[in-house]
Amino acid sequence: MGLKLYNSLTRRKEEFKPLKEGWVGIYVCGPTVYGHAHLGHAKSYVSFDVLVRYLRYLRYNVTYVQNITDVGHLTDDADEGEDKLVVAAKKERKHPMALAEYYTRSYFEDMDRLNCVRPDISPRATGHIIEQIELVKTLLKKGYAYEVNGSVYFDVSKFEDYGKLSGRNVDEMLAGARVEVSPEKRKPADFALWKRAEPNHIMQWPSPWGPGFPGWHLECSVMSMKYLGKTIDIHGGGLENQFPHHECEIAQSEAANGVQFVRYWLHNNMITVDSQKMGKSLDNFITLKQAFSGAHERLTRSYDPLAVRQLILNSHYRSPLDFSDAALFAAQSGFQKITETVKAVRKRMSTASESQVDKEMAEQLKQSREKFEAAMNDDLNTSVALSVLFELVRLAQKLLDDSSTTVGTLNLVNVLFDRLGGEVLGIVRDEYPQTGLADDETMDKLVDVLIQQRNEARNNRDFDKADELRDKLSEIGIVLEDTLGGTEWRRK
Numbered sequence: 001m002g003l004k005l006y007n008s009l010t011r012r013k014e015e016f017k018p019l020k021e022g023w024v025g026i027y028v029c030g031p032t033v034y035g036h037a038h039l040g041h042a043k044s045y046v047s048f049d050v051l052v053r054y055l056r057y058l059r060y061n062v063t064y065v066q067n068i069t070d071v072g073h074l075t076d077d078a079d080e081g082e083d084k085l086v087v088a089a090k091k092e093r094k095h096p097m098a099l100a101e102y103y104t105r106s107y108f109e110d111m112d113r114l115n116c117v118r119p120d121i122s123p124r125a126t127g128h129i130i131e132q133i134e135l136v137k138t139l140l141k142k143g144y145a146y147e148v149n150g151s152v153y154f155d156v157s158k159f160e161d162y163g164k165l166s167g168r169n170v171d172e173m174l175a176g177a178r179v180e181v182s183p184e185k186r187k188p189a190d191f192a193l194w195k196r197a198e199p200n201h202i203m204q205w206p207s208p209w210g211p212g213f214p215g216w217h218l219e220c221s222v223m224s225m226k227y228l229g230k231t232i233d234i235h236g237g238g239l240e241n242q243f244p245h246h247e248c249e250i251a252q253s254e255a256a257n258g259v260q261f262v263r264y265w266l267h268n269n270m271i272t273v274d275s276q277k278m279g280k281s282l283d284n285f286i287t288l289k290q291a292f293s294g295a296h297e298r299l300t301r302s303y304d305p306l307a308v309r310q311l312i313l314n315s316h317y318r319s320p321l322d323f324s325d326a327a328l329f330a331a332q333s334g335f336q337k338i339t340e341t342v343k344a345v346r347k348r349m350s351t352a353s354e355s356q357v358d359k360e361m362a363e364q365l366k367q368s369r370e371k372f373e374a375a376m377n378d379d380l381n382t383s384v385a386l387s388v389l390f391e392l393v394r395l396a397q398k399l400l401d402d403s404s405t406t407v408g409t410l411n412l413v414n415v416l417f418d419r420l421g422g423e424v425l426g427i428v429r430d431e432y433p434q435t436g437l438a439d440d441e442t443m444d445k446l447v448d449v450l451i452q453q454r455n456e457a458r459n460n461r462d463f464d465k466a467d468e469l470r471d472k473l474s475e476i477g478i479v480l481e482d483t484l485g486g487t488e489w490r491r492k
Contacts, residue, residue, distance in 0.1 A: 008265040025228035029237035033103040034088035038285040047317035066119035070100040113305035150196030150210035166243035217248035294482040301482035307332035357408040
């Protein structure tokens with residue numbers, strides 16, 4: 001059975017076949033960089049990271065594009081309000097682009113710690129203003145858009161298929177459901193392609209319609225088409241972006257080019273807290289830095305970034321994941337079990353001598369791989385795939401208990417851990433660092449002093465210093481674990 005993916009456009013699972021044989025173009029809506037990434041971001045980007053990893057595991061040549069939104073995303077997620085970066089920049093008393101740089105670096109730091117592969121291309125909206133203006137000019141020329149007082153809007157009545165992704169009827173889209181509709185629009189459902197900027201607006205560029213800035217929806221169409229072509233294989237993003245963001249992307253792209261914009265639409269579900277969506281607008285989010293350090297009131301300890309990754313893999317990408325400290329603690333325990341088993345297998349391989357392979361065990365491992373692939377082929381069912389990895393853990397432990405197990409057999413187990421747990425799921429490391437530290441009284445005292453300094457920083461709410469101390473200890477192989485009884489430490 002080949003890979004099947006749930007296509008949000010057709011509302012069914014479909015066998016995946018790329019437009020060009022052997023090559024896949026993927027575009028995923030990246031972050032709006034006005035704050036640190038939180039667990040909700042992790043749910044999305046780990047999910048699509050696994051998609052990219054698995055396609056490469058299947059030997060596809062993948063071009064992965066994930067943008068950075070650094071202008072045009074307004075506070076109501078549509079056409080009204082202030083730019084989210086400008087609002088945050090005012091609070092932090094920084095220039096919006098300085099803020100964008102800071103949080104972009106923070107975002108990639110967090111993604112690296114989650115072991116997400118870097119996108120092949122990370123375009124920024126502000127770096128593609130010329131292309132966005134050209135697309136607006138095309139839509140005006142073709143009669144799909146109109147200009148009013150320096151702003152340009154897309155006329156949804158001219159595009160018959162508007163609503164095909166979300167299943168919404170234009171007539172049912174009530175004016176003012178969320179915010180007061182701009183009187184400039186001919187119809188409430190029309191959306192901005194280009195917005196007029198007031199003279200004091202920091203983020204603005206010259207255009208044929210006067211100084212302004214691009215609409216949020218326009219940016220993703222331009223960047224995806226520039227790097228992947230007029231028709232792309234896969235477009236991913238959060239379920240909350242299905243409407244209006246992705247719906248508008250389809251309308252403006254297909255109106256401009258006259259061809260299908262995206263062949264497979266994939267949407268991940270959200271992380272919830274007490275059954276409510278986790279998000280910055282609701283002020284119920286936990287940043288990834290807080291999760292890694294344990295510096296949040298909902299957390300009882302710090303967590304390994306790959307344990308956070310494993311928590312996400314426990315759920316299907318299209319299913320919601322209700323967050324709790326207990327669930328994250330369980331994921332940490334499971335991750336440690338996998339890690340210790342892999343390390344034990346590799347250590348035993350270095351001491352075993354006989355290289356002959358147990359044929360019966362080789363067949364059993366082959367069946368495990370096939371079971372894993374069947375789960376991943378079924379719309380990336382990482383929950384079942386992860387259960388196969390735990391079956392492999394139990395099998396490895398039996399082999400380790402058997403003194404007659406050969407290095408050849410252990411090598412097959414290790415290869416499977418590397419390919420399934422590492423290459424695809426991203427929770428098994430290629431190498432586990434050795435600390436090289438003496439386990440003596442002096443070292444214990446030094447670590448205790450640093451822990452005390454970190455606790456003082458946390459009590460003073462100086463979380464940056466606390467994170468820095470934790471990271472420095474991690475660099476030398478010391479892992480901190482915050483428990484109800486205090487902070488404990490162990491070597492990696």
